[in-house]
Amino acid sequence: xxxxxxxxxxxxxxxxxxxxxxxxxxxxxxxxxxxxxxxxxxxxxxxxxxxxxxxxxxxxxxxxxxxxxxxxxxxxxxxxxxxxxxxxxxxxxxxxxxxxxxxxxxxxxxxxxxxxxxxxxxxxxxxxxxxxxxxxxxxxxxxxxxxxxxxxxxxxxxxxxxxxxxxxxxxxxxxxxxxxxxxxxxxxxxxxxxxxxxxxxxxxxxxxxxxxxxxxxxxxxxx
Ligand code: 5RP
Numbered sequence: 451x452x453x454x455x456x457x458x459x460x461x462x463x464x465x466x467x468x469x470x471x472x473x474x475x476x477x478x479x480x481x482x483x484x485x486x487x488x489x490x491x492x493x494x495x496x497x498x499x500x501x502x503x504x505x506x507x508x509x510x511x512x513x514x515x516x517x518x519x520x521x522x523x524x525x526x527x528x529x530x531x532x533x534x535x536x537x538x539x540x541x542x543x544x545x546x547x548x549x550x551x552x553x554x555x556x557x558x559x560x561x562x563x564x565x566x567x568x569x570x571x572x573x574x575x576x577x578x579x580x581x582x583x584x585x586x587x588x589x590x591x592x593x594x595x596x597x598x599x600x601x602x603x604x605x606x607x608x609x610x611x612x613x614x615x616x617x618x619x620x621x622x623x624x625x626x627x628x629x630x631x632x633x634x635x636x637x638x639x640x641x642x643x644x645x646x647x648x649x650x651x652x653x654x655x656x657x658x659x660x661x662x663x664x665x666x667x668x669x670x671x672x673x
Pocket of ligand 1: 552
């Protein structure tokens with residue numbers, strides 16, 4: 451029986467194999483954030499001379515890539531990328547995701563929007579029928595925290611401030627439990643439209659294009 455860390459390692463290795471045909475001297479890769487992505491970065495490092503650079507969704511991933519000799523570009527220097535590779539906290543059958551367990555949701559959404567394909571790398575514990583078992587992270591402007599929290603309660607959730615945590619953008623996160631998100635794209639738009647919300651961790655308006663899912667039987671691909 452593989453452990454969750456072993457499952458993450460397997461999908462990280464599979465993601466590198468998936469990315470190899472896309473690598474070329476002028477190519478920039480989009481790289482996400484999290485423990486699965488950390489393993490992906492480590493596995494990608496030996497191929498760093500086969501592509502130009504990376505664009506990163508967090509200071510954490512940027513630092514890890516820089517320490518391994520992968521150049522990291524400011525997103526303002528990047529017009530297009532063939533792939534954005536990132537983990538998720540939940541994935542449903544339609545490739546909608548909840549992300550942001552690591553608090554990088556806003557930059558993840560921004561970097562992903564520049565890429566042609568979102569490659570989601572997860573282990574099978576992340577697969578759900580309906581999104582919402584994992585508390586939905588919502589990044590908020592600090593002075594709007596309480597008013598946003600009241601609106602989230604009206605929407606049926608129970609928001610909890612992520613204590614002692616500030617995002618790379620200097621904002622706070624409300625983790626919203628008690629949701630059963632049956633219409634993910636509509637709910638994403640609703641939450642994103644609350645004044646004071648920077649971004650919510652639903653990736654449904656633009657979900658994953660491909661999910662690589664690590665299982666006890668091997669890595670499966672969903673399109
Ligand atoms: C960070 C994220 C991560 O992709 C998500 O939390 C999954 O993390 P891990 O690979 O550590 O399980 O969205 O903001």
